[in-house]
Amino acid sequence: MRARLSFRHGVHPPEHKELTAGVPVRRMPYPEEIVLPLRQHTGKPARPLVEPGDRVERGDKIGEADGFVSVPIHASSAGTVKEIGLWPHPDGSMAEAIRITVDAFSPQIPRPRIIPHWDGLTPDQVVKAVQRAGVVGLGGAAFPTHVKLLPPDDVVVDTLIVNGAECEPYLTTDHRVMTEYPERVQFGIRIMMHTLGVERAIIGVEKNKPDAIETLERTLPDDLDVTVQGLTVKYPQGYEKMLIHALTGRDVPPGKLPMHVGVVVQNVASLACIAEVFETGLPLIERVVTVTGPGLRRPSNLIVPVGAKIRDVLEFCGGLLDEATEIVFGGPMMGGSQPDVDAPIIKSTTGIVVLTKKESRPRRTYPCIKCGHCLDACPVFLNPSLLGILAQAGRFEEMEEADLATCMLCGCCSYVCPSNIPLSQMFALAKAGAQRRKQQAA
Ligand code: SF4
Numbered sequence: 001m002r003a004r005l006s007f008r009h010g011v012h013p014p015e016h017k018e019l020t021a022g023v024p025v026r027r028m029p030y031p032e033e034i035v036l037p038l039r040q041h042t043g044k045p046a047r048p049l050v051e052p053g054d055r056v057e058r059g060d061k062i063g064e065a066d067g068f069v070s071v072p073i074h075a076s077s078a079g080t081v082k083e084i085g086l087w088p089h090p091d092g093s094m095a096e097a098i099r100i101t102v103d104a105f106s107p108q109i110p111r112p113r114i115i116p117h118w119d120g121l122t123p124d125q126v127v128k129a130v131q132r133a134g135v136v137g138l139g140g141a142a143f144p145t146h147v148k149l150l151p152p153d154d155v156v157v158d159t160l161i162v163n164g165a166e167c168e169p170y171l172t173t174d175h176r177v178m179t180e181y182p183e184r185v186q187f188g189i190r191i192m193m194h195t196l197g198v199e200r201a202i203i204g205v206e207k208n209k210p211d212a213i214e215t216l217e218r219t220l221p222d223d224l225d226v227t228v229q230g231l232t233v234k235y236p237q238g239y240e241k242m243l244i245h246a247l248t249g250r251d252v253p254p255g256k257l258p259m260h261v262g263v264v265v266q267n268v269a270s271l272a273c274i275a276e277v278f279e280t281g282l283p284l285i286e287r288v289v290t291v292t293g294p295g296l297r298r299p300s301n302l303i304v305p306v307g308a309k310i311r312d313v314l315e316f317c318g319g320l321l322d323e324a325t326e327i328v329f330g331g332p333m334m335g336g337s338q339p340d341v342d343a344p345i346i347k348s349t350t351g352i353v354v355l356t357k358k359e360s361r362p363r364r365t366y367p368c369i370k371c372g373h374c375l376d377a378c379p380v381f382l383n384p385s386l387l388g389i390l391a392q393a394g395r396f397e398e399m400e401e402a403d404l405a406t407c408m409l410c411g412c413c414s415y416v417c418p419s420n421i422p423l424s425q426m427f428a429l430a431k432a433g434a435q436r437r438k439q440q441a442a
Pocket residue numbers: 377378379380381382383384406407408409410411412413414423424427
């Protein structure tokens with residue numbers, strides 16, 4: 001089917017990427033303490049393998065995967081385990097976490113390790129190596145990557161889609177990865193294509209990143225069918241279903257996965273991370289994070305050790321300006337307001353955005369005026385107004401009947417609502433409640 005390079009509905013929020021789009025990635029120094037939650041991915045949290053007082057080196061496994069849809073956790077710094085207990089999680093809850101006092105004098109050299117040679121490995125062995133390295137989707141969803149590499153036998157995957165859309169305002173993490181580490185992205189694509197047995201890969205990049213498109217085109221492999229496709233700039237272009245539709249014309253039916261239409265989607269930063277596993281043998285212990293916003297003194301793109309606290313990251317970026325009013329974890333469309341600066345960066349943290357009053361969402365809400373803007377914005381053709389009324393009335397079962405499961409929590413409806421109704425936030429709570437009810441019933 002023909003590619004359309006876009007999708008229907010969606011919104012055009014101001015991009016604000018100019019603050020960091022041209023700022024090269026630099027490495028943040030190690031803070032005094034690292035906090036590693038055992039729950040950093042979709043699926044079951046890891047199980048701790050260490051105890052207070054244990055000495056760890058950078059890259060050591062400190063939490064074991066608990067089942068197939070789970071990944072291990074590794075120490076992102078050399079140091080001593082201080083405590084295992086509840087700690088503020090970036091999702092706003094308290095979660096079990098391993099606190100490590102960083103060894104200030106350590107050269108941070110990992111223990112010697114065997115570097116797996118990817119093309120001598122069977123797909124199963126690659127999958128195991130990726131799981132052992134704790135790799136998850138770095139675009140925000142944190143779905144364990146190895147699970148996507150093992151489609152069931154009755155599913156035929158023919159295309160790898162590489163997600164370089166990065167449609168969230170302010171964020172430039174993927175942009176910098178594509179322009180500064182293109183060979184790593186291409187190497188990750190090669191490993192993925194080998195493992196999935198697919199012959200075609202398409203890299204989708206929004207057209208507001210011409211330097212990334214140019215760099216990727218320049219580094220394309222001669223011996224593989226990999227193409228780069230510029231995409232219309234529109235939110236949420238980077239969502240799997242939107243991206244698949246834009247690049248292949250295929251539609252993922254409700255309740256189905258991309259693999260059911262022959263596609264696996266991987267984010268560019270996740271592919272660069274897979275490449276690093278096979279280049280260095282190191283697990284996922286650091287990532288590129290955009291730290292930005294008009295309320296921050298020195299907007300930056302940083303390599304941050306997983307587990308660094310928000311306060312340390314902000315301090316390294318010069319601290320907050322007096323006008324700062326809100327810290328948002330992730331982008332402003334999908335991300336949540338973060339009240340606790342002791343919460344750590346986790347594997348799925350794409351960015352920290354510091355807003356001022358001018359950009360913060362007004363707190364006062366008004367009743368629905370039935371304007372229909374939310375229906376026009378919803379990329380999956382739901383009725384957010386109706387869902388919002390049901391959520392406010394606590395009629396959660398009716399929400400499920402109204403197709404809440406299809407909602408991607410993209411935030412388009414909240415963005416356009418003139419009554420400031422926090423629709424997508426209400427839907428996120430309703431989804432979490434539905435999930436809990438399902439688990440209790442099981
Ligand atoms: S948050 Fe859900 S209901 Fe709202 S626009 Fe996105 S998909 Fe539609």
